[in-house]
Amino acid sequence: MSTGWARRVFPVAAAAVVLAAVPLAVGGSPYQMRLATLMLVLGCYAVAFNLLFGHTNQLFLCVGALASLGGYASVLLVRDLKLPAVLAVGLATVAAAAAGGFLSYVGVRRGFGVLFVGIVTLAVSLMMHNLLLGLRELTNGETGIVTRGFGVGLGDDPRRAYYVLWAVLVASLGGYRWLFGSPHGMALHALSEDEVSAELSGIDVTRYKVACATAASGLIGLVGALYADLNGFISPSVYAVGHVDIPVLVALLLGGVRTLLGPVVGAALFSVVDELVRPFGQLTVLAYGALLVVLFLLFRQGVVPLVEQLAARGRGSAAEGARLSAPPASKEGVAGGTGR
């Protein structure tokens, strides 16, 4: 029993140690620290999106919108209502969780398939974007808000920002690990394979989907609020679909859907690629799009499952247990479990 427990905790602990060592490796360069912190932000979004899209078939194309809800809510609560920053971040998290849970509830109750959820959440994203642009006296429109002094002070200390985000990411990985080690994990696997069969075998699909969406949206809102603080500036475009949702989708596909470490590995790889194409300006958008197409066509399993397979081949059948969380039937990738 204890070896099973150790094996389950080991990947989270290993990831935590490796990520904790990153600032030591990059030295004190503020630019590198910023890149590393943004990688963690992307990793957190991807963990949440993995739960939404990978495990419960909910294509939420509103990750950026939920993050902007968290970011703007936390900043405005401090600026206009003079609330303490920590309380404001907490309230912003709750607001995003409630919004995501509500969207999920509506989608599940109306029986929306993956396409309808995608369209509705995309529409919600665009509404949020236009709302932030339109409420100029509150949000300054496209000019944005300088957030210094309206947060918990992550903008002043890159190292602190990094380790706060590190803690959030490690905690969410731990939560993910716990979830899939518990009976709930089995239920989630069942419903991501086939929702009707899961419902018939006594799993409350609605409750699981809404609960997952609420938790994931809360995480997105929290990270969005922390991002507002550490970035020192927010505007509608830093949370736009092209800046948040597409990178999250690419990072998750790159790393591996329905795996523990896929979102983190994907976020790291994406950050490297992003840095390589950054000098080419608008070409980054082209690269994101092309990467999404290529990944989805040719490499749907992602890096983490691939490495595991290679390792398993090396060690023979003894490595069966090393598969992190995806059940064998999910080799087909994302679309494998879209249900009917």
Place this chain on the structure above:
Amino acid sequence: MGVILDGLVLGLQLALLSVGIVFVYGLGGVLNLAHGQVAVAGGLVAALLVQARQHPAVAGLVGVLAAGLLALGMDRTLLQPAYRRRGEERLLLALILTLGASFALDGFYTFRYPNLALSLRLAKPSVEVLGITVRTASLAVGALSLATFGLLLAFLKGTRLGKAIRCVIQNEAGAWLCGVDVDRARTVTLFLSGLLAGVAAVGQGFFSFLGPDMGPEFTILSLIVAVVGGVRSLTGTFLASLLLGVVNAALSYWVGTYLTWIALLAVAVATLLVRPEGLLAYWP
């Protein structure tokens, strides 16, 4: 009055865009999120030719053809893996692939041609019709759209291929059993949707101007129309286009762009919530 007329012309433009997206969805089970970018491709090719001192008519025609060819190319390459799947898997795969394609195309346009814009000017800016002053461009674009629709209807009702396409929309398996080449019908439909989008883009060049960054706007607008109009019939799409065109023009005039966008999107979401089964479902 001018606002209403502008709205109607905008509605016709929207109809050209949306009929394509609706057709491809109804027939191929593929929601093309790069539809607006296909239209912009046509407009940009036309703009390049105008820059090279070609006659605007030639430029427009070649631009429309270019949009059609781009859609054709997407059908032959990008969407093939999607066609091999069925039902929701096909939808999801095609959704992600065209989303990726839309970003790739957008990135390419704004990177390669950041300042290129299609803006065609007519010799006489406005004329008097029934006592009101009307922009010549509005009339020209309206006539162009209506003529294109006439051609489309004639094709669908009058030719064998058009009938085959209507068969596949009604029942893919049934049409296949009757000897209709489903694959070919799909390819032709994508080509047609590209041509229609190209006409809309060139029309936009007459109406005001067309820039390299307008792809997402086109896609979203046609998506909203497709959702609101449903994909039951050409008429539904057509009516929804005209309605939303007028609403769009009127709201932009009275309350500003941002609120207009929010209102249009809210209408689409509300439609999905109230009548999800009839909207964006396969044709009967």
